[in-house]
Amino acid sequence: MGRPRTALLDKERITTTALGLVDRHGDFSVPRMAKLLGVQTASVYHHVDGRAGVIELLRERVASAIDAGTLALRPWDAAMAAWARSYRAAFAAHPRAIPLLTASPVRAPQVLIQYEHAAGLLQAAGFPLERIVAVIAGLEAIVLGSALDLAAPETMWEVPADGSTPRFAEALAAGGSGRADAAFELALEAFMEHCRRLLEHGGWRMAAGDGDRGDGVGDRG
Amino acid sequence: MGRPRTALLDKERITTTALGLVDRHGDFSVPRMAKLLGVQTASVYHHVDGRAGVIELLRERVASAIDAGTLALRPWDAAMAAWARSYRAAFAAHPRAIPLLTASPVRAPQVLIQYEHAAGLLQAAGFPLERIVAVIAGLEAIVLGSALDLAAPETMWEVPADGSTPRFAEALAAGGSGRADAAFELALEAFMEHCRRLLEHGGWRMAAGDGDRGDGVGDRG
DNA sequence: ACCTGAACACCGTTCAAGT
DNA sequence: ACCTGAACACCGTTCAAGT
Numbered sequence: 001m002g003r004p005r006t007a008l009l010d011k012e013r014i015t016t017t018a019l020g021l022v023d024r025h026g027d028f029s030v031p032r033m034a035k036l037l038g039v040q041t042a043s044v045y046h047h048v049d050g051r052a053g054v055i056e057l058l059r060e061r062v063a064s065a066i067d068a069g070t071l072a073l074r075p076w077d078a079a080m081a082a083w084a085r086s087y088r089a090a091f092a093a094h095p096r097a098i099p100l101l102t103a104s105p106v107r108a109p110q111v112l113i114q115y116e117h118a119a120g121l122l123q124a125a126g127f128p129l130e131r132i133v134a135v136i137a138g139l140e141a142i143v144l145g146s147a148l149d150l151a152a153p154e155t156m157w158e159v160p161a162d163g164s165t166p167r168f169a170e171a172l173a174a175g176g177s178g179r180a181d182a183a184f185e186l187a188l189e190a191f192m193e194h195c196r197r198l199l200e201h202g203g204w205r206m207a208a209g210d211g212d213r214g215d216g217v218g219d220r221g
Numbered sequence: 222m223g224r225p226r227t228a229l230l231d232k233e234r235i236t237t238t239a240l241g242l243v244d245r246h247g248d249f250s251v252p253r254m255a256k257l258l259g260v261q262t263a264s265v266y267h268h269v270d271g272r273a274g275v276i277e278l279l280r281e282r283v284a285s286a287i288d289a290g291t292l293a294l295r296p297w298d299a300a301m302a303a304w305a306r307s308y309r310a311a312f313a314a315h316p317r318a319i320p321l322l323t324a325s326p327v328r329a330p331q332v333l334i335q336y337e338h339a340a341g342l343l344q345a346a347g348f349p350l351e352r353i354v355a356v357i358a359g360l361e362a363i364v365l366g367s368a369l370d371l372a373a374p375e376t377m378w379e380v381p382a383d384g385s386t387p388r389f390a391e392a393l394a395a396g397g398s399g400r401a402d403a404a405f406e407l408a409l410e411a412f413m414e415h416c417r418r419l420l421e422h423g424g425w426r427m428a429a430g431d432g433d434r435g436d437g438v439g440d441r442g
Numbered sequence: 443a444c445c446t447g448a449a450c451a452c453c454g455t456t457c458a459a460g461t
Numbered sequence: 462a463c464c465t466g467a468a469c470a471c472c473g474t475t476c477a478a479g480t
Binding site: 132149 | 320358366
């Protein structure tokens with residue numbers, strides 16, 4: 001029983017099967033994928049660079065839902081904010097995959113091109129060249145950090161039953177159900193507003209605590 | 222060869238060994254730990270709730286380096302910023318552990334007590350009760366998201382050699398070496414300033430785009 | 443080129459047997 | 462209570478053999 005006339009497997013089907021397993025069970029294994037695909041475990045290795053390769057495919061698949069068109073919006077802050085929301089929404093669609101995906105970054109060309117667009121956008125908007133990576137990386141940190149909150153929603157903010165954290169419990173109860181979304185929007189809004197201000201006021205060179213209004217926050221060293 | 226007069230193992234030694242393996246090799250396994258500890262694999266299970274239990278111990282160990290004293294600082298924004306920096310520094314000390322640790326949150330009482338202190342701090346500062354969790358969660362997202370950047374520093378921002386991302390490459394070169402730190406500081410500064418402003422101006426109820434100054438950024442729906 | 447069957451080293455976990 | 466030795470099911474990966 002050797003090579004079939006037409007290939008039984010392809011990366012598409014492999015990726016879909018793996019993502020289905022992750023969505024349902026929080027993880028995948030090559031043998032389980034093979035069983036679902038009706039194939040021997042070893043067959044998968046003819047199409048994919050092992051387990052790590054499957055994870056990379058998952059990363060690309062999930063990231064493909066990011067709407068690159070957002071970066072064509074103007075002005076630049078509308079573009080970056082919409083991009084960040086789309087980025088996070090792509091991860092939010094597969095919360096159980098998030099721990100698998102955040103361990104290492106997306107290297108797919110389609111995503112690197114988005115970085116390129118973002119860099120061009122920020123450069124055109126007037127950001128100093130040496131700050132552009134920090135802006136992109138900061139925004140991405142907010143996106144990924146907020147995404148982690150979606151991965152374990154129940155346990156993330158489980159409050160001890162012994163009443164040892166009354167004020168936190170109170171705040172948690174008052175916060176309502178959309179906590180993760182609210183935190184993301186708060187951080188995103190803060191980030192965009194800060195960048196807008198720095199751009200307008202040319203404040204990039206300002207030393208800490210020079211008194212414009214309450215900038216000196218603490219141990220900056 | 223049964224039970225020894227004095228126990229060979231304890232959680233301390235197990236945790237230290239696991240963390241050493243993670244620091245050196247990026248991962249650990251129960252058999253490898255046992256070998257280093259000079260003990261049978263099964264022995265570890267008498268002290269720890271399996272592999273998941275070891276990970277929880279790692280979480281606690283790493284989190285124990287967070288300086289809870291920062292939350293006693295005043296004013297509230299100095300406290301929160303110092304806490305965030307200490308939080309991130311604790312993770313930064315073990316970058317290869319970060320993917321293991323961010324998959325699920327810290328449930329150790331010592332850390333939950335820090336949430337409690339933060340909640341009290343923000344309440345006393347005058348934050349509306351229903352926004353306090355969003356402030357804490359937003360700050361934590363920035364901390365954890367920035368920490369992920371430390372886990373894979375080389376590959377995180379590897380630029381394709383084919384010249385397909387010239388502006389991004391340019392920005393990367395101009396950004397210098399402390400990229401991850403700069404991004405974290407930028408996001409943290411933005412977050413603290415935004416919270417300060419909202420507190421002072423009572424802006425929490427403001428609808429998006431009501432014109433204060435360019436707040437309406439995009440697809441908020 | 444692609445699938446199979448068998449093999450290998452390794453893993454997490456359990457458990458009866460010892461003290 | 463704690464350590465051992467043996468066992469079990471499962472995993473990732475490789476490879477020669479087939480077409």
